[in-house]
Amino acid sequence: MTAITDMVSYEVEDGVGVIVINNPPVNALSAGVREGIKKGIEIAGIDDSVSAVVLWCDGRTFIAGADITEFGKPLVGPSLNEVIAHIEMCPKPVVAAIHGTALGGGLETALGAHYRVANPGARVGLPEVKLGILPGAGGTQRLPRVVGVPMALQMITSGNPINAKKAQEVGLVSEVIETDLKAGAIAFAKKVVAEGKPLVKISDQNERLQEAKDNPAIFDDFRKSIARKTRGFQAPENCIKAVQAAVELPFPEGLKRERELFMELMTGEQSISQRYFFFAERQAAKIPDVPKETPLIDINTCGIVGAGTMGGGIAMNFLQAGIPVTIVETTQEALDKGIAVIEKNYAATVSKGRMSQEAMDKCMSLLTGSTNLEDLKDVDIVIEAIFENMDVKKELFTKLDAICKDGAILATNTSTLNIDEIGDVTKRPEYVIGLHFFSPANVMKLLEEVRTKKTSATVMATCMALAKRIGKVPAMVGVCEGFVGNRMLHRRSEQATELLMEGALPQDVDRVLFDFGFPMGPFAMADLAGNDVGWRIRQGKGVTSPIADAICELGRFGQKTGSGYYLYKDGSRTPTPDPIVEDIIIKASKEAGITRRKISDDEILKRCIYPMINEGCKILEEGIASRASDIDVIWVYGYGWPVYRGGPMRYADSIGLENVYNTLLEYEKEHGEFFKPSALLAKMVEEKKTFSGV
Numbered sequence: 001m002t003a004i005t006d007m008v009s010y011e012v013e014d015g016v017g018v019i020v021i022n023n024p025p026v027n028a029l030s031a032g033v034r035e036g037i038k039k040g041i042e043i044a045g046i047d048d049s050v051s052a053v054v055l056w057c058d059g060r061t062f063i064a065g066a067d068i069t070e071f072g073k074p075l076v077g078p079s080l081n082e083v084i085a086h087i088e089m090c091p092k093p094v095v096a097a098i099h100g101t102a103l104g105g106g107l108e109t110a111l112g113a114h115y116r117v118a119n120p121g122a123r124v125g126l127p128e129v130k131l132g133i134l135p136g137a138g139g140t141q142r143l144p145r146v147v148g149v150p151m152a153l154q155m156i157t158s159g160n161p162i163n164a165k166k167a168q169e170v171g172l173v174s175e176v177i178e179t180d181l182k183a184g185a186i187a188f189a190k191k192v193v194a195e196g197k198p199l200v201k202i203s204d205q206n207e208r209l210q211e212a213k214d215n216p217a218i219f220d221d222f223r224k225s226i227a228r229k230t231r232g233f234q235a236p237e238n239c240i241k242a243v244q245a246a247v248e249l250p251f252p253e254g255l256k257r258e259r260e261l262f263m264e265l266m267t268g269e270q271s272i273s274q275r276y277f278f279f280a281e282r283q284a285a286k287i288p289d290v291p292k293e294t295p296l297i298d299i300n301t302c303g304i305v306g307a308g309t310m311g312g313g314i315a316m317n318f319l320q321a322g323i324p325v326t327i328v329e330t331t332q333e334a335l336d337k338g339i340a341v342i343e344k345n346y347a348a349t350v351s352k353g354r355m356s357q358e359a360m361d362k363c364m365s366l367l368t369g370s371t372n373l374e375d376l377k378d379v380d381i382v383i384e385a386i387f388e389n390m391d392v393k394k395e396l397f398t399k400l401d402a403i404c405k406d407g408a409i410l411a412t413n414t415s416t417l418n419i420d421e422i423g424d425v426t427k428r429p430e431y432v433i434g435l436h437f438f439s440p441a442n443v444m445k446l447l448e449e450v451r452t453k454k455t456s457a458t459v460m461a462t463c464m465a466l467a468k469r470i471g472k473v474p475a476m477v478g479v480c481e482g483f484v485g486n487r488m489l490h491r492r493s494e495q496a497t498e499l500l501m502e503g504a505l506p507q508d509v510d511r512v513l514f515d516f517g518f519p520m521g522p523f524a525m526a527d528l529a530g531n532d533v534g535w536r537i538r539q540g541k542g543v544t545s546p547i548a549d550a551i552c553e554l555g556r557f558g559q560k561t562g563s564g565y566y567l568y569k570d571g572s573r574t575p576t577p578d579p580i581v582e583d584i585i586i587k588a589s590k591e592a593g594i595t596r597r598k599i600s601d602d603e604i605l606k607r608c609i610y611p612m613i614n615e616g617c618k619i620l621e622e623g624i625a626s627r628a629s630d631i632d633v634i635w636v637y638g639y640g641w642p643v644y645r646g647g648p649m650r651y652a653d654s655i656g657l658e659n660v661y662n663t664l665l666e667y668e669k670e671h672g673e674f675f676k677p678s679a680l681l682a683k684m685v686e687e688k689k690t691f692s693g694v
């Protein structure tokens with residue numbers, strides 16, 4: 001084997017030149033890889049002892065894309081386009097051997113090869129759109145030439161990969177090799193030579209473009225079909241334009257157009273935020289004071305206490321990950337009802353074709369119901385999901401502590417209570433942790449994990465790994481009122497209500513936040529969650545909220561009662577503004593002695609968002625979150641903050657911390673202490689720092 005660069009080497013096997021890429025962990029296309037492939041092709045091209053070339057990756061995967069850490073920096077060595085052109089122009093057949101994931105620039109490299117083979121577990125795709133960019137190394141020009149325009153549009157704008165079988169069906173892969181992939185790829189390359197098969201240059205193939213040439217409406221139809229899903233995002237539109245260029249322009253011109261559209265995105269705020277978020281998500285899985293090599297507790301079984309909406313949703317995550325669940329309720333009736341809901345949810349997924357009947361049966365077979373807490377004595381982890389009452393939870397944790405085996409983790413799904421206190425009623429406080437799932441728990445990606453002062457490193461590391469196993473994105477935070485997500489949400493809700501008192505209507509506030517990119521505004525969200533919950537909590541605490549209380553006093557609990565801040569006519573989920581609510585709001589302003597005024601959209605946005613940013617700063621000051629980026633992960637995955645705005649802390653950077661600070665100072669003068677900028681924000685401004693470092 002000859003080293004070409006420190007990441008790429010060349011070897012000859014059975015008369016075939018093998019270019020071996022080795023750039024762990026995911027064989028990203030760093031400068032050394034690009035340089036190595038280019039030189040490897042040159043070497044193989046003139047090596048008389050070989051008649052063909054195989055592109056092979058060591059380690060767990062084929063090339064998973066461009067090296068994202070190089071983005072925004074000056075280009076070193078050959079560009080990827082140059083490397084791919086080299087592969088395509090090689091005088092000997094080049095075969096890409098794909099295992100793991102050929103993603104982004106990885107698939108684009110493989111599309112430069114004359115043939116592709118894969119093992120059965122391989123997946124291929126162009127996920128650039130998820131980073132706010134588009135495939136910038138010919139992917140938008142070559143993929144439609146292989147799979148046709150409709151499928152290319154689908155793959156490029158969704159970013160979702162397809163498996164090897166599908167890739168073979170659509171002609172992306174010539175052969176799926178069940179046995180040794182490297183040997184199979186070498187044999188395939190030799191067969192190409194022996195049979196005198198052509199060197200297929202995808203850039204020359206135009207047949208699959210004809211369908212779209214004959215029916216240019218394909219593009220507008222497609223735009224319409226994804227409009228709702230891609231609202232607010234810039235990259236999908238540029239992806240469509242680039243594929244359109246593949247149809248309308250000759251290949252070299254198409255490449256130029258692709259590059260322009262790529263650069264437009266690459267330098268924009270959205271992509272900066274989305275690329276930042278890619279790393280933020282991966283960082284969040286690491287806890288600064290918990291070493292990587294911390295031993296983990298084996299989790300093979302799970303107990304859940306409470307078969308209500310949360311308990312049932314949580315159970316579904318574990319069942320889908322193949323982890324048996326025992327779910328406990330106080331009465332048989334409640335248990336039956338809870339299990340029936342789980343079954344109904346799975347059945348709905350099956351009927352939509354998103355799950356097989358077999359998979360559903362497997363999940364249900366892993367579920368055991370019980371009305372006896374003693375049945376949790378052998379489980380590895382228990383998650384409590386009962387109603388929010390400290391005394392009841394303390395009693396439950398005392399019982400669980402006595403029943404559960406030594407070493408079992410006792411977790412609570414509380415979103416409001418002090419978990420330090422809960423842990424302290426047990427003899428194993430180091431095994432107690434908060435696992436705060438978001439509703440609907442089987443859908444929402446976020447798992448806000450809450451460490452107490454005593455939670456052990458092993459328990460934290462185990463729960464972070466467990467989150468990944470059940471398909472969640474975890475972020476570790478500390479104990480405080482509302483933890484990170486709800487604490488910041490409360491600041492927004494308080495301002496949203498204040499804005500109503502001063503002159504806005506629910507539909508004004510909701511529209512502004514919807515346009516910002518949230519799936520819905522605070523009042524539509526309150527109606528969805530149920531207004532009675534907050535009302536009861538306020539009653540318990542002896543606090544009032546004139547507008548919210550008046551709405552609840554009329555029995556307007558939200559969507560479930562057909563009205564709340566809005567009307568929901570005939571069971572519809574579409575909110576319609578209601579004059580009765582307007583009257584309630586106007587009356588509340590009058591009684592508070594407030595003269596209502598017209599409030600601009602700009603003020604609504606700032607009044608709702610800036611206090612959240614300020615609260616995020618306080619959370620960091622107090623060490624409740626260990627990184628600003630963890631806060632962003634919580635808001636994107638738990639509350640639908642638009643990822644193209646990176647999360648509240650990254651958003652603050654993008655608009656300028658000084659602007660946020662000065663506006664808060666102005667609001668403080670006008671509206672009082674609530675807006676007082678935090679000490680951290682003041683310090684960051686003074687030191688001209690940013691939260692995201694970008």
Ligand code: HSC
Binds near residue numbers: 279
């Ligand atoms: C691209 O390819 C653009 C092209 O179109 C080329 C454009 C050319 C420009 C032309 C100019 C006009 N880079 O996720 P994991 C790190 S865009 C750098 O935990 P898994 C990751 O941060 C790219 N680093 O593993 C982590 O580091 P840590 C398109 C990357 O097994 C470690 O690897 N490709 C990286 O759960 C492990 O990652 C993609 O978007 C990258 N490309 O999942 C694919 N990819 O350990 C992105 C990963 O320090 N990657 N890292 O935290 C993934 O989706 C997942 O990582 C995999 C593995 C599914 C590959």
